[in-house]
Amino acid sequence: AITAGDLYFSRSPACAFMANAEVLEVYSSLSAAPQTQAQAVALAFHAVMLHNGFRCIGTANDAPEEEAADYGVLVPEHWMVQQGTFCAFSFNYSHPNREGHTFMASLLVMGSKLVANVVDSVSEDTYTCDIAMQDHVDPSKQPSDGRQYLRKVADLSALVRRLVIEPALQLPGEAPAAEREPEQPVRNVGPRPSRLQEPPPPEWNPAFGVGGGDLYPGGLPP
Numbered sequence: 001a002i003t004a005g006d007l008y009f010s011r012s013p014a015c016a017f018m019a020n021a022e023v024l025e026v027y028s029s030l031s032a033a034p035q036t037q038a039q040a041v042a043l044a045f046h047a048v049m050l051h052n053g054f055r056c057i058g059t060a061n062d063a064p065e066e067e068a069a070d071y072g073v074l075v076p077e078h079w080m081v082q083q084g085t086f087c088a089f090s091f092n093y094s095h096p097n098r099e100g101h102t103f104m105a106s107l108l109v110m111g112s113k114l115v116a117n118v119v120d121s122v123s124e125d126t127y128t129c130d131i132a133m134q135d136h137v138d139p140s141k142q143p144s145d146g147r148q149y150l151r152k153v154a155d156l157s158a159l160v161r162r163l164v165i166e167p168a169l170q171l172p173g174e175a176p177a178a179e180r181e182p183e184q185p186v187r188n189v190g191p192r193p194s195r196l197q198e199p200p201p202p203e204w205n206p207a208f209g210v211g212g213g214d215l216y217p218g219g220l221p222p
Helices: 013-029 037-051 066-071 143-149 153-169
Strands: 055-058 080-083 086-094 103-110 113-120 126-132
Touching (some): 013 153, 037 086, 037 143
Antiparallel strands (some): 080 086, 103 113
């Protein structure tokens, strides 16, 4: 089984690039077409959740349908509520590692931030994540430009993982992923030669024509 620690990915540039590309791929597959900055960032949050194994089974205000609970949906029908200046988004998730749990996500626009509150239906624990929307969009582009509108997706993914996903999937008694020591790779460097070992003496080669008598020139006794 996958634990929360398995989701704590390496901070190496290669892993960050891979996470960025995979989340953008999920974002591009979503059926919704964002028209505002808040909609785009909310869908980016949603893409991070889907990329980490969560299945969308509706919205936080609707009971999940049987088919949706089995197969999941990409974007539920009533995922956005907007009345005047009030704007909010809602997703309901399940995860195979937390059987019987649903995670109800409500994302509220509060000034320049998108505040995500995710509630575990069983433990009633709430996980909160504040997202500065302007940090993750390109001001030179439009929300309708798709994935090109987003930026720093790897940073957004790391934020959601640390504040929402890892604590939500942490099993009772399990240490938080950030507190566990990462496994060190084992390298096979082979045996090291001893510094005290003397090199073997050179062997005499008769091809050079040097005889034993040459070691004692001038008739000197051995």
